[in-house]
Amino acid sequence: MTATVKYDEVEVGQELPARTFPVKRVDLVKYAGASGDFNPIHWNENFATSVGLPNVIAHGMFTMAEGGRYVTDWAGDPGAVIEYGVRFSSMVVVPDDEGAEIEITGKIEDKLDDNAVVIALTARSAGEKVLTRAKATVRLA
Amino acid sequence: MALNRDFLGRAFPPSEPYEVSRVKIKEFADAIGDPNPVYRDAGAAKAAGYPDVIAPPTFPIVISLTAGSLTDPELGLNWAMVVHGEQRFEYQRPLHAGDVVITEATIGGIRSIGRNERLDIQTVIRTVEGEHVCTSHNVLIERGV
Numbered sequence: 001m002t003a004t005v006k007y008d009e010v011e012v013g014q015e016l017p018a019r020t021f022p023v024k025r026v027d028l029v030k031y032a033g034a035s036g037d038f039n040p041i042h043w044n045e046n047f048a049t050s051v052g053l054p055n056v057i058a059h060g061m062f063t064m065a066e067g068g069r070y071v072t073d074w075a076g077d078p079g080a081v082i083e084y085g086v087r088f089s090s091m092v093v094v095p096d097d098e099g100a101e102i103e104i105t106g107k108i109e110d111k112l113d114d115n116a117v118v119i120a121l122t123a124r125s126a127g128e129k130v131l132t133r134a135k136a137t138v139r140l141a
Numbered sequence: 142m143a144l145n146r147d148f149l150g151r152a153f154p155p156s157e158p159y160e161v162s163r164v165k166i167k168e169f170a171d172a173i174g175d176p177n178p179v180y181r182d183a184g185a186a187k188a189a190g191y192p193d194v195i196a197p198p199t200f201p202i203v204i205s206l207t208a209g210s211l212t213d214p215e216l217g218l219n220w221a222m223v224v225h226g227e228q229r230f231e232y233q234r235p236l237h238a239g240d241v242v243i244t245e246a247t248i249g250g251i252r253s254i255g256r257n258e259r260l261d262i263q264t265v266i267r268t269v270e271g272e273h274v275c276t277s278h279n280v281l282i283e284r285g286v
Contacts, residue, residue: 027174034165034172035203039220051221052284060225061202065173068198078179078235079191081198085229085278133227136198 004076007115007140016074016106016119021066023058023092023125024099031062045096058092063102063130067121070104071136074119082116086134092125100125115140144251144258144283145217152247158269159204161240166196173197186237193238201230204244205264205277218260218283226259227280233273241269256285 028042037059040047048056064086072078094100103124110118121134163183170180178185179195186194211218236242243266250261264277 021174027172030172034169037206039223041221041224047221052286061199061228062173064228065175065197065199069173069175069177072175072177072198077189078177078197079189079195081232081235083229083231084198085227087227088225091224 002077002141003080003139005074005140007111007117010108010111010117010140012108012111014108016070016108018103018105019070019073021069021102021104022099023062023094023102025056025094025096027099028056028058028062028094031059031065035059035061037061053091053093055093055095058094058100058102060086060088063088063092063123063125064134066102067104067123067131067134068136070106070121071119071138074106075138075140080139081136082139083137084135086121086131088130089132090125090128090130092130102130109135112137143217143253144260145215146251148213148216148248149251150248152245154245156204156244158241158243161196161236161238161242163194163238165203166194166200166238169200169203170197173199183238191235191237195235195237198230198232198235199228200236201264201266201275201277202228204242204266205246205279206262211260211262211281218281222284222286224282224284225279226282227278229278231276231278233275236266236274240274242266242274243269254282258283258285 109120123131262279266275
């Protein structure tokens with residue numbers, strides 16, 4: 001498959017539409033099961049606070065997955081991702097009732113050979129940057 | 142607690158073969174809330190040019206940290222204090238249902254950052270036929286108390 005976004009129609013500096021992804025405790029329980037990461041800091045508030053965390057926190061990989069979804073939805077082909085990396089700079093704190101939100105924005109940072117572009121991502125939750133140095137390289141049509 | 146520096150540079154034996162299944166991919170896609178049909182409908186995936194349903198880009202994490210490597214008590218990693226520091230994947234192609242893969246993990250770095258311990262792990266994912274599919278670079282941080 002090829003991406004639906006055309007390389008020639010993308011410019012360096014172009015901003016991608018922002019999106020917000022909600023996170024509830026049940027999402028973390030599902031993610032724990034699907035990923036095999038059952039660290040109790042992601043689902044047990046008593047445990048999380050006992051090890052010095054403010055509350056249950058989302059798996060970093062859950063946040064990274066939402067960033068991946070942001071990129072693949074935009075590009076139109078999940079198989080078009082060549083490289084994807086992030087640094088987890090802060091925690092997504094997920095209270096029991098209200099949950100949390102992850103707001104993601106993206107910008108075309110570079111255009112490479114072979115129709116590849118580098119997308120720089122930002123992800124915030126409760127005003128904190130939860131991902132830094134987040135970049136995805138995607139091959140466009 | 143300081144991690145055992147003897148593990149620096151250690152390459153772990155290849156994992157047992159892991160079969161990427163449609164059910165696991167769908168479970169993972171459901172868990173991240175991604176409704177894309179190429180993750181759950183083989184017909185849609187084939188129409189898009191793939192042999193079967195493909196896995197989301199972060200799916201390889203499922204098989205990146207399972208190598209017995211990190212649970213060895215000699216390493217001294219306290220999982221209760223571990224947070225994920227960085228993660229990067231390099232893809233040759235997406236994983237798809239039917240792939241049978243083997244992972245090989247290497248500890249590329251162990252160092253102290255203030256009171257924390259930083260552990261760098263590289264995991265190469267290949268099919269049993271030897272095709273390189275993906276490389277995963279993990280950085281784990283064990284928080285100091």
